[in-house]
Amino acid sequence: MSDTALENAVRLVDQTVAGERPRPVVKGFFDEATFTASYVVHDPATMRAAVVDSVLDYDPAAGRTAFDSAQKIVDYVEDNGLTVDWLLETHAHADHLSAAPWLQGQLGGKIAIGAEIVRVQDVFGKLFNEGTAFERDGSQFDCLFRDGDTFMVGGIEARVLHVPGHTPADLAYVVGDAVFAGDTIFMPDYGTARADFPGGDARQLFRSIRRLLSLPEKARLFLCHDYKAPGRDEFVHETTVGAERAQNVHVHEGVGEDEFVTMRTERDKTLGMPRLILPSIQVNMRAGHLPDPEANGTRYLKIPIDAV
Template identity: 70%
Template sequence: MTEVDSPLDAASQQVRRAAAEKQLRPSIAGFFDEATNTVSYVVHDPKSCEAAIIDSVLDYEAASGRTSHGSADRIIEYVNTNNLKVTWLIETHAHADHISAAPYLQEKLGGKLAIGAEIIRVQDVFGKLFNAGTDFERDGSQFDHLFKDGETFALGSIEGIALHVPGHTPADMAFIIGDAAFVGDTIFMPDFGTARADFPGGDARELFHSIRRLLSLPDETRLFLCHDYKAPGRDEYAWETTVGQQRRENIHVKDGVSEEDFVKMRTERDKTLAMPNLIMPSVQVNIRGGRLPEPEDNGVSYIKIPVNAV
């Protein structure tokens, strides 16, 4: 970014307005899926009941290849019980550790399916890896909307703005809604640190700059994380923190940690990490907007597993 970061400035002003006026803050419900350590969110404007669902989970049993909807149905029950109107189904990025339930939720609840505009880069890389062929469009057309950096939106009277935060993947976005930021896989709880940056298109240096961009928001900004793995010594899952807490306490990227030290740490640490258990089915489906590959002539959809390719 240039020295004058207009989207960040707009997001900061939005957070300060919401922090000062209760009616500009969203109501937030988190739904934790322990099988994938993923947190999905329903975010809504209490006045209009307009809502967004962020980073939903489709249950997937790898051994059998069966999908089910228990996690998504919990969200549907919450939305219906609270008489919410879903206007957005948002993905912070193309997840590598769980399959999105967005198409199922869209069928049941409506709303526009959205992701960051740089998804086209991810589609290009993984379209080649999975040999998806010319029938697989690499233009983001599987989604209803592609958010650009600094783009604004709203849930009723509550303001929202999208920020591009690459590094974990090229397409990662953070969505600031009122005084709350949904930051995907950029950063974790302070005692656990930060996301990996070794997937295709990932970059530790970019991740550092993206995190510092997020941590330039006001200290009171509430941060809602996409995952938690319980750091050593902590017995409870947690997924809400603040910019101020992260700047003071994050073990990987708190104030005072240099870019070079972070890149060295992140690069060395990533070399020790195994691939996520569900990376092959997850990415293959999520680059299609959460839809399974087209059925073959026997009516069955298949997940490809590239052998000795990654």
């Protein structure tokens, strides 16, 4: 079966590596509190940029938000004379709140995510009893991408790959030779994402990872998280497709689909829920917007009790 979206992404990476297309500049920002890596990727010729997977600081005990992490992105953009056109989300994160709306106010740009966010909104809209006021059509976002879509970061072509399995809406963004893979895969010594959230599927995750690993081996792979594998002292969140193929402890070459599904299913049973999953999902399914204030002027997040 032909995979035109993947074939086009492979061609884009190959041409970039060969010097036939411009190579993007990527700057990473790591938030140790949520183990999240955010990125600014830009075209050095036009100085146009995209921000990927930004973080809004949130203290759950105090119920307070802050913008220290996002301000580092603003400072970098302004110090380097960049213009932001895109605020990209690889998926609706369950471990941190998105700072995309705040960054949009500071820097501009369109907020984008995968079109399958509507499935996430439907499931969690019911869980949080959001009622009819909460739109489940993705309209909170400025752009909904589908597999094979293209967009530009300045003069650099970017392509979208739908890589579900961790959640139904996961995307990877291929910007020149840089691949922003979200939570689908981690550093080779740590493995792969969980697949037990609503709409997740270990078999689908395996196929999505194999699709990503069909990209050229020199493709730069930028990951959304790192947790320091045992024996490693530093956080690392950049690798290559070739390194993942050869060394990933869960999906290196030779690991079969059934073997992976068994491993992932058993491993996921041992994992607790992310610390910020309840606030994160409520905010991120709204494109990072906080709930509207109630009559007293205060915004509230819900905590389901004994939900089924």
